[in-house]
Amino acid sequence: HAADAMHTDLMTITRFVLNEQSKYPESRGDFSILLSHIVLGCKFVCAAVNKAGLAKLIGLAGETNVQGEEQKKLDVLSNEVFVKALVSSGRTCILVSEEDEEAIIVEPSKRGKYCVVFDPLDGSSNIDCGVSIGTIFGIYMIKDAGAARLEDVLQPGKNMVAAGYCMYGSSCTLVLSTGSGVNGFTLDPSLGEFILTHPDIKIPKKGKIYSVNEGNAKNWDGPTAKFVEKCKFPNDGSPAKSLRYIGSMVADVHRTLLYGGVFLYPADKKSPNGKLRVLYEVFPMSFLMEQAGGQSFTGKERLVLSTGSGVNGFTLDPSLGEFILTHPDIKALDLVPKKIHERSPIFLGSYDDVEEIKALYAAEE
Ligand code: AHM
Ligand code: MG
Numbered sequence: 155h156a157a158d159a160m161h162t163d164l165m166t167i168t169r170f171v172l173n174e175q176s177k178y179p180e181s182r183g184d185f186s187i188l189l190s191h192i193v194l195g196c197k198f199v200c201a202a203v204n205k206a207g208l209a210k211l212i213g214l215a216g217e218t219n220v221q222g223e224e225q226k227k228l229d230v231l232s233n234e235v236f237v238k239a240l241v242s243s244g245r246t247c248i249l250v251s252e253e254d255e256e257a258i259i260v261e262p263s264k265r266g267k268y269c270v271v272f273d274p275l276d277g278s279s280n281i282d283c284g285v286s287i288g289t290i291f292g293i294y295m296i297k298d299a300g301a302a303r304l305e306d307v308l309q310p311g312k313n314m315v316a317a318g319y320c321m322y323g324s325s326c327t328l329v330l331s332t333g334s335g336v337n338g339f340t341l342d343p344s345l346g347e348f349i350l351t352h353p354d355i356k357i358p359k360k361g362k363i364y365s366v367n368e369g370n371a372k373n374w375d376g377p378t379a380k381f382v383e384k385c386k387f388p389n390d391g392s393p394a395k396s397l398r399y400i401g402s403m404v405a406d407v408h409r410t411l412l413y414g415g416v417f418l419y420p421a422d423k424k425s426p427n428g429k430l431r432v433l434y435e436v437f438p439m440s441f442l443m444e445q446a447g448g449q450s451f452t453g454k455e456r457l458v459l460s461t462g463s464g465v466n467g468f469t470l471d472p473s474l475g476e477f478i479l480t481h482p483d484i485k486a487l488d489l490v491p492k493k494i495h496e497r498s499p500i501f502l503g504s505y506d507d508v509e510e511i512k513a514l515y516a517a518e519e
Pocket of ligand 2: 252273275276277435
């Protein structure tokens with residue numbers, strides 16, 4: 155039986171990635187080694203998150219630990235674990251973490267060709283009430299690890315070789331793309347292994363859900379406001395969409411990926427660049443969305459015109475007095491970040507729904 159085979163032929167994440175890599179004869183297994191260190195970090199954070207409530211109780215009883223130190227905050231602890239796991243893999247040269255102001259340039263003796271950008275524990279304001287939180291990561295590869303420079307991570311998201319997230323929810327789920335589709339793995343706690351449970355994830359072409367912090371509505375720009383209005387009061391006979399917003403990007407994006415719909419963190423008057431960070435939030439999630447057949451848009455490009463077949467970007471050439479096509483089909487993954495902690499507005503999800511948002515921004519010009 156197929157079901158029996160599923161239970162006895164376990165496709166672990168390690169086996170899956172080794173299989174994928176074997177398609178490239180030049181591959182020396184570096185990526186698999188790097189990934190196994192990321193997976194270790196995820197397992198550690200998963201265990202720590204599950205014990206968080208308990209640790210608090212123990213902390214209350216014992217006040218401080220043996221060394222007389224206060225309990226480390228979970229996001230600080232997660233960052234330390236990931237940084238150490240990534241450096242000790244011997245496969246990284248530059249690390250950018252949401253928790254660290256500066257990029258970490260790995261010491262020469264431990265360097266490898268990968269740059270990893272990550273948010274070790276996103277949504278940490280949700281920890282104390284037990285809501286799902288997650289780790290987000292993106293991976294770039296450079297040619298010469300010896301000459302690693304900060305510019306090597308200031309690259310558009312489309313140059314990433316892999317991206318993923320791990321969600322610490324009712325189960326622990328790791329979603330990964332190495333550039334050929336998206337696959338989801340669930341941690342089997344009894345084995346301590348991530349098992350392939352969601353092969354080849356494809357986002358529905360159109361969804362029934364929108365996900366946004368509507369408390370910011372008074373500060374939204376026109377196209378964002380129009381889009382959300384349309385979700386609630388569609389004027390084309392389609393049914394109204396449901397609103398789901400957890401306030402934890404990994405959980406909101408995970409639901410969007412599986413059920414379809416859109417997730418947006420738009421610009422507003424108070425935060426003209428939105429809230430989410432380009433390198434380790436916007437890029438990895440956009441990469442996964444595109445790989446799953448959805449799309450991702452920043453809404454930020456001002457010079458956008460509709461040509462009837464989708465949306466294209468044109469820039470006015472003042473010497474010619476003509477609009478020249480410069481950004482065919484503007485995508486979030488085309489952004490080139492200038493700073494490691496740069497922010498951008500983001501609209502991502504089902505292909506058709508994002509297409510609607512793009513059209514509203516195009517009509518604005
Ligand atoms: P954080 O990095 O400080 O945890 O903030 C990021 C989180 C995302 O997980 C989530 O999508 C967003 O902030 C929610 O923001 P808001 O509370 O403004 O809706
Ligand atoms: Mg974050």
